[in-house]
Amino acid sequence: MTEPAGNDVHVRLTGVTRAFELSSGAKLHALGPIDLDIRRGEFFGVVGPSGCGKSTLLDILAGLSSPTQGTVLFEGKPINGVPDGVGVVFQEDASFSWLSVHDNVAFGLRRNGVDAAEVSRRVDYAIGFMGLRDFANAYPAQLSGGMRQRVCIARTLVLQPRLILLDEPFGALDQQTRLLMGEELLRLWRETGATVMLITHALDEAAMLSDRVGVMSARPGKFIDFINTEWPRERDSRIVSDPRFGAITSRLWDKLRVESLKSMGTASPGASA
């Protein structure tokens, strides 16, 4: 079992693997075995080379896909289908183009039969929190990519998830917007106290936002290193100027470079581990 383990484990994966059957009949071993504990309230970042199974891992945690082997426990109970209390933000724009920002954010609450006054209260809070108050009546087509992603985050936030899974949510945004969105994400994490798992290909993003970063190997993806960043809970993007930030990203890149070369099928005689 990898670090950290304790009484406050929120998510536990034990011996999790995922294999896919190809059209040729052959099996593709995509993920694992993975043993991982994520603490309640932890901000856990995941980095890994392309195609290593990061998104497959997220799908398993979200209950969108079942592991081929192993068990996944969320709040001590096995995951069977999408569990209550889990919210997911995807990389692709998932805002509903036919709904206004307000109605997009209210969507999940209304489907869950929450009463109108409570919907209004929670949606107003989430819209304000994500800085969308002036755009509550706008439609996604009238917003920038970053704002649309904020709508998706607000839509997840109103459902008050205890575990938030983010699959490269800022992947399509420019660097400045990503840093600022990262700050908003940290603010959301602090205020809600939710456990967050962030999948990203950006090492600086993982280093800045996470309490702990897990580095995955080339396919089949396994965790080959965990880095505790030891940042204070109150942090923002200015942390990138901290000398330790460089050391963390450098260590992440050392690990990731070798795995990325492997995943590209390139020999790496000079690579250091």
Next chain:
Amino acid sequence: MKRTGDSLLLILGILVLWQVLYWLAGDIALTSPTGTAEHLWKLLGTARFWGHAAETARAFAFAVAISLVGGVALGVLLGLNRTSGVVSEPILIALYSLPKVTLYPLVLLCFGLGMSAKVAFGAMHGLIPVTIFTMKAIMQIKPVFWRTAHVMRLTPRQMAFTIALPAVLPEVIVGARLGFSLTLLGVLIGEMFASQRGLGFMIMSAMGLGDMATIMAVAVFLSVFAIAANALLMWLDRAIPR
């Protein structure tokens, strides 16, 4: 306001062009805009015209209902399964490119002379475009919408009505606009070739008699109806945010 002004300007332009053509070609080829309007006004006051119009309206209503309901249902069924969608698309397009008028004798053999043949021929024109547009719209729903729906633990019914339906609606309305016009065309062609009633038949009879005024008046009546219906569907289309 600008759009209304542009539309009025276009109508004015068409009327001027029509009048110029009338001066150039004379009474044998076409009637003047004012002459056509006068004749149409007279026709609108006759029971004979309304009898034919009612017959066309009935056939068109049945045909457009079959085209829209059938096309949407078929499109949804084919679009939900990627393989069936990919396989059926070229077949549907090939079927649609067949000159349907050559199949009309077959339609008459199957349905006989009368209302059912007209309805079938109208539906033959409108069904395929509606099916293709609906099928493509279903196939192009962003996969992330389905994933979001699963994460929000929506029931299949909620997914269908709150995600799939609004996501495909703009394309379905475009298909409906096209299907609407083509169904009307099909019904009128059906009436022109093998019918004793309807506006298509009225045009054919007038052609036989060289009654250019009636041909032009019925054509204007049908054009106004088609443009009005299309404008309504366009307004619906624009009202949907995308």
